[in-house]
Amino acid sequence: MDDTKRYERLLNRYRDGDISRRTFLTALGAAGVVAGVTGGPMGMLARKAHAATPEQVRFDGWGGVVSEAFEKYAFAPYTEKTGIDVVSGTFGGADEYIARVKAGQPGEFNLAHLSGVFDYARYHGLELTSELNEDNIPNLKNVIPSLIEPLRKITGGTLSAVPYDYGTTGIAYNRKYISDEEAKAKGAKLMVDEAYKGKIGGWGEWKTRIWYGALQSDQDPNNIKDIDAVWDMIRSHRDLALKYWSSGAELMSLLAEEEIYVTEGWSGRIKALQDQGHDIGYHDPAGGLGWQECIFVLRGSPMAACEELLNFMLEPEVAIAVAEGQSYPPALDPNKVELGKIIPTLPAFDPSGTLSSLSFFDPAYWNENEADWSKTFSRVQRGY
Amino acid sequence: MKIMSGWSLIRIATILVYLFLFAPVAVVILLAFNANQFGGFPIEGFSLRWFDALWNNDAIVRAFKTSLLLGLLTSAVSTTLGTLAALAMVRYDFPGKRTISTLLVAPILIPEVVLAVALLLFLQFLSMPKSFGLLLMGHVVFTLPFVVLVVQARLVSIRRDVEEAAMSLGATPIQTFFEITLPLMLPAVMAGMLFSFTISFDDITGTLFWKPGGVETVPTQIFAMLRNSISPEINALGAVMVIFTIALPLVAASVSRVLSMRKIRASNRTNNRANNSSEQTA
Amino acid sequence: MAADIAGERRAPWVLLSPSLATVGLLLIIPMLFIVVYSFWLRTATGADQVGFYLDNWIEVLGDRFYRDILFQTFAIAFYTTVICAFVGYIPAYFVANTPMKSKAFLLLMLMLPFWISYIIRTMSWINILGTSGALNTLFLSIGIIDEPIQMLYNQTTVVLGLVHYLLPFMILNVYVSLDGIDKNLTEAAQSLGCTGWQAFREVTLPLSMPGLAAGSLLCFVLAAGTYITPIVLGGPRDAMFANLVFEAIVTQLNWPLGSALSLVLLALLGVLVVIYTRYLGVDQIAKSFK
Numbered sequence A: 001m002d003d004t005k006r007y008e009r010l011l012n013r014y015r016d017g018d019i020s021r022r023t024f025l026t027a028l029g030a031a032g033v034v035a036g037v038t039g040g041p042m043g044m045l046a047r048k049a050h051a052a053t054p055e056q057v058r059f060d061g062w063g064g065v066v067s068e069a070f071e072k073y074a075f076a077p078y079t080e081k082t083g084i085d086v087v088s089g090t091f092g093g094a095d096e097y098i099a100r101v102k103a104g105q106p107g108e109f110n111l112a113h114l115s116g117v118f119d120y121a122r123y124h125g126l127e128l129t130s131e132l133n134e135d136n137i138p139n140l141k142n143v144i145p146s147l148i149e150p151l152r153k154i155t156g157g158t159l160s161a162v163p164y165d166y167g168t169t170g171i172a173y174n175r176k177y178i179s180d181e182e183a184k185a186k187g188a189k190l191m192v193d194e195a196y197k198g199k200i201g202g203w204g205e206w207k208t209r210i211w212y213g214a215l216q217s218d219q220d221p222n223n224i225k226d227i228d229a230v231w232d233m234i235r236s237h238r239d240l241a242l243k244y245w246s247s248g249a250e251l252m253s254l255l256a257e258e259e260i261y262v263t264e265g266w267s268g269r270i271k272a273l274q275d276q277g278h279d280i281g282y283h284d285p286a287g288g289l290g291w292q293e294c295i296f297v298l299r300g301s302p303m304a305a306c307e308e309l310l311n312f313m314l315e316p317e318v319a320i321a322v323a324e325g326q327s328y329p330p331a332l333d334p335n336k337v338e339l340g341k342i343i344p345t346l347p348a349f350d351p352s353g354t355l356s357s358l359s360f361f362d363p364a365y366w367n368e369n370e371a372d373w374s375k376t377f378s379r380v381q382r383g384y
Numbered sequence B: 001m002k003i004m005s006g007w008s009l010i011r012i013a014t015i016l017v018y019l020f021l022f023a024p025v026a027v028v029i030l031l032a033f034n035a036n037q038f039g040g041f042p043i044e045g046f047s048l049r050w051f052d053a054l055w056n057n058d059a060i061v062r063a064f065k066t067s068l069l070l071g072l073l074t075s076a077v078s079t080t081l082g083t084l085a086a087l088a089m090v091r092y093d094f095p096g097k098r099t100i101s102t103l104l105v106a107p108i109l110i111p112e113v114v115l116a117v118a119l120l121l122f123l124q125f126l127s128m129p130k131s132f133g134l135l136l137m138g139h140v141v142f143t144l145p146f147v148v149l150v151v152q153a154r155l156v157s158i159r160r161d162v163e164e165a166a167m168s169l170g171a172t173p174i175q176t177f178f179e180i181t182l183p184l185m186l187p188a189v190m191a192g193m194l195f196s197f198t199i200s201f202d203d204i205t206g207t208l209f210w211k212p213g214g215v216e217t218v219p220t221q222i223f224a225m226l227r228n229s230i231s232p233e234i235n236a237l238g239a240v241m242v243i244f245t246i247a248l249p250l251v252a253a254s255v256s257r258v259l260s261m262r263k264i265r266a267s268n269r270t271n272n273r274a275n276n277s278s279e280q281t282a
Numbered sequence C: 001m002a003a004d005i006a007g008e009r010r011a012p013w014v015l016l017s018p019s020l021a022t023v024g025l026l027l028i029i030p031m032l033f034i035v036v037y038s039f040w041l042r043t044a045t046g047a048d049q050v051g052f053y054l055d056n057w058i059e060v061l062g063d064r065f066y067r068d069i070l071f072q073t074f075a076i077a078f079y080t081t082v083i084c085a086f087v088g089y090i091p092a093y094f095v096a097n098t099p100m101k102s103k104a105f106l107l108l109m110l111m112l113p114f115w116i117s118y119i120i121r122t123m124s125w126i127n128i129l130g131t132s133g134a135l136n137t138l139f140l141s142i143g144i145i146d147e148p149i150q151m152l153y154n155q156t157t158v159v160l161g162l163v164h165y166l167l168p169f170m171i172l173n174v175y176v177s178l179d180g181i182d183k184n185l186t187e188a189a190q191s192l193g194c195t196g197w198q199a200f201r202e203v204t205l206p207l208s209m210p211g212l213a214a215g216s217l218l219c220f221v222l223a224a225g226t227y228i229t230p231i232v233l234g235g236p237r238d239a240m241f242a243n244l245v246f247e248a249i250v251t252q253l254n255w256p257l258g259s260a261l262s263l264v265l266l267a268l269l270g271v272l273v274v275i276y277t278r279y280l281g282v283d284q285i286a287k288s289f290k
Helices: A003-026 A030-038 A041-048 A065-082 A094-103 A117-125 A138-142 A145-154 A180-192 A206-216 A227-240 A248-256 A267-275 A303-313 A316-326 A363-381 B002-032 B049-056 B058-091 B097-108 B112-126 B132-155 B160-168 B173-202 B205-210 B218-228 B233-281 C002-037 C055-062 C064-097 C100-110 C118-123 C125-129 C134-142 C155-179 C183-191 C196-207 C209-224 C228-233 C241-251 C255-280 C282-289
Strands: A056-061 A085-090 A111-115 A161-174 A200-203 A241-245 A262-266 A280-283 A289-297
Touching: A056 A065, A056 A303, A065 A085, A065 A303, A065 A316, A065 B058, A065 B218, A085 B218, A094 A111, A094 A117, A094 B112, A094 B205, A094 C241, A111 A117, A111 A303, A117 A145, A117 A289, A117 A363, A138 A303, A145 A161, A145 A363, A161 A180, A161 A248, A161 A267, A161 A316, A180 A200, A180 A206, A180 A227, A180 A262, A180 A280, A200 A206, A200 A227, A200 A248, A206 A227, A206 A289, A206 A363, A227 A241, A227 A363, A241 A248, A248 A262, A248 A267, A248 B218, A248 C118, A262 A267, A267 A280, A267 B218, A289 A303, A303 A316, A363 C241, B002 B233, B002 C064, B002 C118, B002 C125, B002 C155, B049 B058, B049 B233, B058 B097, B058 B132, B058 B173, B058 B218, B058 B233, B058 C002, B097 B132, B097 C002, B097 C209, B097 C255, B112 B132, B112 B205, B112 C002, B112 C241, B112 C255, B132 B173, B132 B205, B132 C002, B132 C155, B132 C209, B160 B173, B173 C100, B173 C155, B205 B218, B218 B233, B218 C118, B233 C100, B233 C118, C002 C255, C055 C064, C055 C255, C064 C100, C064 C155, C064 C209, C064 C241, C064 C255, C100 C155, C118 C125, C118 C155, C118 C228, C125 C134, C125 C155, C155 C209, C155 C228, C183 C196, C196 C209, C209 C255, C241 C255
Parallel strands: A056 A085, A056 A111, A200 A241, A200 A262
Antiparallel strands: A111 A289, A161 A262, A161 A280, A161 A289
16 A cells, blocks of 8 residues: 555544544533444544454553563554554453453454463463464564474464563562572472461462462472362461562562562562662572463454564564563573573573473463362462 | 630541541652652652653653543533432432432442443444543443432532522523522532542543553553553652642632732722721811 | 423433433443343353353352352441541531631542552552551651561451542542531521530531431442452452452453352442432432421
8 A cells, every 4th residue: 555545544534533523522411422332533443453454453462661662662663664553552461351352342452462371272262363374474483492382282283372471480588588598498388488477478360379389289280189288288378478469560569668578479570679679589499380471363353464563573672672671581592593681681581492491381281270270269368 | 715626626637637648649759759760668869760751751641641631521521411410319309219319329339340341242242342432431430420429419408499589589490500509519519520530530440441442541551560560650640740739729829819918908008098088087 | 381390390301311321321231231141151261151040140149258258348348438437527527617718729639649540559558557668667766666567468458448548538528518508507506505516416417417428328339349459458368349250250251250249249239229319318318408
């Protein structure tokens, strides 16, 4: 499409929008409600997004530094090259986003920065996965293969997302009160140590609680034999804990203000605390919990446009800027791409590019138990 | 004497309540001037860098403008609808009044996340896309009960006979409304506007679900930052808003005081002159 | 005359129609979807099984877990409302009786905390009540305590957070009622020999009931429906009913169960509103003015 044509279409769109806005204003009251719901200019834009040659794609992700980095390094050059606008939105969490997608309409959402393999399987279960044409994403060859494989396994060989960054959920402790040796010796059991009663924290998410409950009861989290022992561990942790945190911001302030001395924590957040001069130690226990985030493309999206955007986002410059912003290493293979000076200093970074020392949620296993476990956790948390 | 001491007790209690309300505000303002990125006391070093960063942060400034616009529109629509409804509820008797009274309060009885999903399911059913209009009307729905409740509570204490007196003196119902009823219920209408603006401005859950692509409000921006830590520009934004809300009325008040002082002085002067002249004649 | 009566009959509906249309279209019809949903089932993959199943209702109504949390929720909402009523009445009285000029300013100041986003506001209590927060630092420095006290993350802090959030609503509602009271009435009562306190109890307090009732209803209902405050200010166990609804809908993606849960909450709070309209509501209070 040449530029003059684009201009004309934009102008028409604007006029359309203007008219419906005026109708909306004059018909306030009952009629206004109807007009409001049917949509002003925004509605027009969303409907256009369904067209075969898109004028825009929708991206949803985390706010703050992450979205600033995407905006600057990926979206702006992408729009300049292709003429396709990136409409970006934010969410507060993966669960909230999936609920919005479920309540939304086909084609409303396109790409999203989602958490790893478990959610990938969830989207597959809801029949929301798409099929990427990998030839359109040459930068995919730079991505760590061991991050891609689990995704392929779920969608039968094809991909609906590309891995983007990874991190760990390890044990964070205040070194003023807990020595490195103690943390290493006790591992996950540090968080059920009576000595720190009232100074323990934890992420109030069922998967992480069960994972650590399994480690604390000496079981393989991806093959739990005695689930009751896990619930008991979760109960003792609950009674010793001061607080279940629910966001990185909260985790950081709890540790920084010394409300708690030990909790599990996200590697990137602990790194950010350390960078600000807080004496917080970080230790990935044996069978340490790794996770990855991916850029997911939802079914019903304009595939070619999304693939091209994915390729932009996988450009080393973009991936590194995002990684430095959030302190999680990019999914790019350090053997193939020069990652600069800062990335190798990030916790959880694996210079070998194999990630063989980490364990991940086995999507098949955890999805199978999801309905039951998430509900039971909600009760156990409340004292049952 | 006894009443005086009672009044000063009330004054002290009021000050304490206001201090309690302002405590978190004070924390946020202090942190906005903190040189460190990560908040905490004691504050290490005073700095204005977050205000500078705020000024240059397009995303937050844009979100702030959206929030402001959304809040103002919500309060305008909601207060109009709510005041009319309250008038009907208090001034008239009609069948089904109690049911309607419950219906008007219903939006705050439902957890917001349910209302949010329900409305989206309805849109899905109609295959209508999201829009700013929808977001606005969503905010109107759950601010409406606040307006209805507060205006009703005021209206019942406005005596009907005042209105009837006006009408018997030849005023039309519309005149009566604007000349008598509206001024009398104005505090409640203002309170309703304040309610609906602040609730809309502060809303998270509904906005998260209803916002169309590319639209962000301040709360949704903050929510999306929670995973990686909230940037201190948000504290600076809070500080700017608080300072403005305190400063504007104070400035306005002192300006009007200066003006009225001048007027009083001028009228005193004429009065004095008149007095003097009358004394002289006596 | 006939036209007048017809007009009189039509008038309330004309006034109500915009509100009713809005509530009907954006609340009643969407909630019908929720009613339908509550009879569906969530399958293992997270998709919904369409049909007519009573499973969710049996679970919600039969399970002690939900009943306990519901009871806890109402208890917290009740404490919050009572505290708000007592603590909020005094400043409302002060504002209503203060010279006109500072009135508007004082009311505006009430809303000041809302300019700081709810999450930030709630999280900032850590800086006030935390072990290294302002209060503990103050107490330590003047020597009242030797060790920081653990004040945060229990039911009390949840109530504290709720009171902080809801107090302005209570104050404004009471103020609006108090401000409408004719000052001559209290003066008359006093000139008839009442003490200040008696005049307040016999005249001012009853006349301010509409605002107090409206404010209490708002506080109770909003407290019962809150979910962020317990997450941020509560301990691991502290939860309110809305948290369960939120978890069912967002975390577990179990919309059928979430629908049933929310309808239970709606029904119970609805009963409360019906009681309010019948015994404390506008009609009843309006009668006492006649």
